Amino acid sequence: MDKIHHIAIEVKSIKDTIDWYKKHSSCEVSYQDDTWALLKYENISLALVLPNSHPPHIAFEKDDAHKYGELKLHRDGTSSVYVRDPSNNAVEMLKLNK
Template sequence: MDSSSSLDSLHHIAISVQNIAEAAEWYRETFRCEITYQDATWAMLKFGNVSLALVLPEQHPPHIGFVTPAAHKYGTLKRHRDGTESIYISDPSGNVVELMSPESCGQA
């Protein structure tokens, strides 16, 4: 058995922007990436190795998203508009961490 298959995955990093559409277009024009989801409050950009979420500070916290089977251990997962299920927690330094269910990310 490959021991790397038991490691959790970094799914995305979410950064704050002032304008979702403008930021999504800038990243798409500047880098080779694909916009996989976009609405007025957030967008998800897929790169070759990880995704980048663009969020409005008043709508979503900047955070790091991990796919882990341990997500269920932290409480009830919330279903999001893009079909993923997750829960937000904070690390010991107060950084927001999103724990995503592997099943909802197609990684089961």
Template sequence: MTDLLDSMHHVAIEVRDIAESVEWYRSEFRCEVAYQDATWAFLKFANIHLALVLPGHHPPHVAFTSAKATTHPGLKPHRDGTRSVYISDLSGNSVELMDPTSL
């Protein structure tokens, strides 16, 4: 028996305007809005989520679901009920580790 692989949860990209960007993605692609406020939105696609973030409010990043997040000392709760921690890869890219028990 093999362990389950970690999964990519979402990618976060910077946009100039949350509401306009949500409408654009909804008109161009079949997706659902899972969460939206003034500084970010979370879009659900068939195989991945896309976070739209305002510059300076949330970092652009890739997010993985990982059991490592559950016991990480930097784990923090978010407004949408999830818990995660941000780390950097060897090249300085922002990586979010999502606590799978909070999804």
């Protein structure tokens, strides 16, 4: 069974949205920059993305992510490729560094 790594939602302000989620839920900020942030929860992570910077998406942890296309290496050591489901939703196939 696959594991969902994170869900990314589009927000208007990274800082304001982080402040809201920290006030209304128990989470930790795993990463933050000008265009996106990652909030860590006990069972999943929530990515906050700005419009036109990163697509809203769902990310699955996949050891065979390379089967979906050319992987892009990220600064945290993970690599991934984006694909589209039949309804045109963005889906990230993410390979963790182990």
